[in-house]
Amino acid sequence: xxxxxxxxxxxxxxxxxxxxxxxxxxxxxxxxxxxxxxxxxxxxxxxxxxxxxxxxxxxxxxxxxxxxxxxxxxxxxxxxxxxxxxxxxxxxxxxxxxxxxxxxxxxxxxxxxxxxxxxxxxxxxxxxxxxxxxxxxxxxxxxxxxxxxxxxxxxxxxxxxxxxxxxxxxxxxxxxxxxxxxxxxxxxxxxxxxxxxxxxxxxxxxxxxxxxxxxxxxxxxxxxxxxxxxxxxxxxxxxxxxxxxxxxxxxxxxxxxxxxxxxxxxxxxxxxxxxxxxxxxxxxxxxxxxxxxxxxxxxxxxxxxxxxxxxxxxxxxxxxxxxxxxxxxxxxxxxxxxxxxxxxxxxxxxxxxxxxxxxxxxxxxxxxxxxxxxxxxxxxxxxxxxxxxxxxxxxxxxxxxxxxxxxxxxxxxxxxxxxxxxxxxxxxxxxxxxxxxxxxxxxxxxxx
Ligand SMILES: Cc1cc2nc3c(=O)[nH]c(=O)nc-3n(C[C@H](O)[C@H](O)[C@H](O)COP(=O)(O)OP(=O)(O)OC[C@H]3O[C@@H](n4cnc5c(N)ncnc54)[C@H](O)[C@@H]3O)c2cc1C
Numbered sequence: 317x318x319x320x321x322x323x324x325x326x327x328x329x330x331x332x333x334x335x336x337x338x339x340x341x342x343x344x345x346x347x348x349x350x351x352x353x354x355x356x357x358x359x360x361x362x363x364x365x366x367x368x369x370x371x372x373x374x375x376x377x378x379x380x381x382x383x384x385x386x387x388x389x390x391x392x393x394x395x396x397x398x399x400x401x402x403x404x405x406x407x408x409x410x411x412x413x414x415x416x417x418x419x420x421x422x423x424x425x426x427x428x429x430x431x432x433x434x435x436x437x438x439x440x441x442x443x444x445x446x447x448x449x450x451x452x453x454x455x456x457x458x459x460x461x462x463x464x465x466x467x468x469x470x471x472x473x474x475x476x477x478x479x480x481x482x483x484x485x486x487x488x489x490x491x492x493x494x495x496x497x498x499x500x501x502x503x504x505x506x507x508x509x510x511x512x513x514x515x516x517x518x519x520x521x522x523x524x525x526x527x528x529x530x531x532x533x534x535x536x537x538x539x540x541x542x543x544x545x546x547x548x549x550x551x552x553x554x555x556x557x558x559x560x561x562x563x564x565x566x567x568x569x570x571x572x573x574x575x576x577x578x579x580x581x582x583x584x585x586x587x588x589x590x591x592x593x594x595x596x597x598x599x600x601x602x603x604x605x606x607x608x609x610x611x612x613x614x615x616x617x618x619x620x621x622x623x624x625x626x627x628x629x630x631x632x633x634x635x636x637x638x639x640x641x642x643x644x645x646x647x648x649x650x651x652x653x654x655x656x657x658x659x660x661x662x663x664x665x666x667x668x669x670x671x672x673x674x675x676x677x678x679x680x681x682x683x684x685x686x687x688x689x690x691x692x693x694x695x696x697x698x699x700x701x702x703x704x705x706x707x708x709x710x711x712x713x714x715x716x717x718x719x720x721x722x723x724x725x726x727x728x729x730x731x732x733x734x735x736x737x738x739x740x741x742x743x744x745x746x747x748x749x750x751x752x753x754x755x756x757x758x759x760x761x762x763x764x
């Protein structure tokens with residue numbers, strides 16, 4: 317490990333995966349510095365978010381028990397319909413994690429071995445001879461052997477990477493959801509009433525809102541999100557809608573803030589010579605459904621392991637590719653399939669969407685994708701086993717053969733997208749990576 321002591325690593329942004337990687341790498345002897353634009357007290361979100369139960373043990377983190385609370389089962393409503401789909405009992409095995417405690421805990425570990433510069437925003441990446449070799453900070457060149465970009469979905473650094481590495485930097489505004497999360501009082505006569513409702517496309521547009529119980533029994537947790545832009549007037553109008561559906565929701569906003577959510581599939585390429593993206597900066601989350609906490613932490617863990625392997629010595633794209641392959645095979649492949657389905661569902665008419673949704677063909681955890689075999693086709697036997705109600709519901713809907721066949725076709729394309737993502741070239745050679753990336757992107761942008 318002595319050799320690593322003279323290797324310098326910069327982590328840009330105190331994203332979850334970036335801080336985890338900073339901790340692991342600095343503990344192993346690398347000279348690691350984190351540059352975070354916010355003050356320490358402003359980091360993390362003042363609320364709980366859901367995370368799969370094994371996430372922390374998978375990345376060997378012992379997070380404080382007080383950070384975890386049991387997740388509630390949610391009921392999903394679509395459009396104006398009064399039918400809803402209730403999350404399976406599996407949801408109760410998941411947790412919600414306190415976002416402030418989580419980031420504070422990670423930072424407390426990282427700060428044992430590495431320096432974290434808060435309220436510090438680098439100007440740009442430093443690129444020389446088509447290699448990322450550090451950052452420019454306040455006009456000064458600072459050299460590093462590797463720069464890890466953990467600055468979230470609106471990373472200003474992706475665009476600085478030399479074009480030959482094929483890292484997509486022009487992201488469509490429709491790949492973001494502007495959102496507002498607020499915690500309101502519950503009306504005193506309604507404190508014992510359970511609220512756990514999620515509304516998809518409540519205004520017929522590309523929007524999502526929920527009202528559910530907060531961990532504090534006096535409060536309701538409200539989320540309002542819309543693709544691209546969400547104005548203050550729209551927030552007020554969604555709140556009015558939520559109040560009409562949830563009379564227990566009070567008017568007093570106790571705390572809350574706006575935020576941006578990434579809702580697209582993972583970038584096809586996220587490593588370059590001297591540079592790696594992770595977490596939201598590479599769009600590592602299941603579009604619309606979440607899982608960004610798990611993805612960011614696992615990406616940080618995989619990246620640190622790749623860097624710590626005896627085969628990694630100069631942080632070239634070729635060496636860092638092992639990290640990308642691992643992420644794509646374990647997580648990213650499902651995100652591509654889910655994004656294909658999300659875009660397909662958004663292109664349906666309201667009537668078709670209501671049918672597809674209530675038929676159970678697409679479950680909220682998209683577990684149906686697990687039923688594809690190696691050729692990307694569905695295995696009807698396992699589909700039947702994992703979704704016992706599927707054939708009954710599909711049978712009832714046989715009168716709508718048109719939608720049924722459209723849906724099966726979309727599920728098959730999604731399964732093929734997953735297989736394509738999993739067939740990522742195991743070795744980094746630019747022509748092979750370019751060919752694969754083109755195929756990967758074609759599931760979302762067939763015109764490319
Ligand atoms: C309302 C809401 C609800 C969510 N719910 C869930 C959920 O239930 N489950 C789940 O898994 N995920 C959820 N997510 C997503 C989750 O928050 C992210 O996917 C996850 O935090 C991973 O993000 P990250 O760690 O990569 O980056 P981030 O958490 O975005 O961190 C990026 C950091 O970089 C810093 N930064 C930005 N620009 C610069 C710069 N130029 N220089 C230096 N620093 C910079 C930022 O200040 C920030 O600290 C939710 C997000 C929101 C907003």
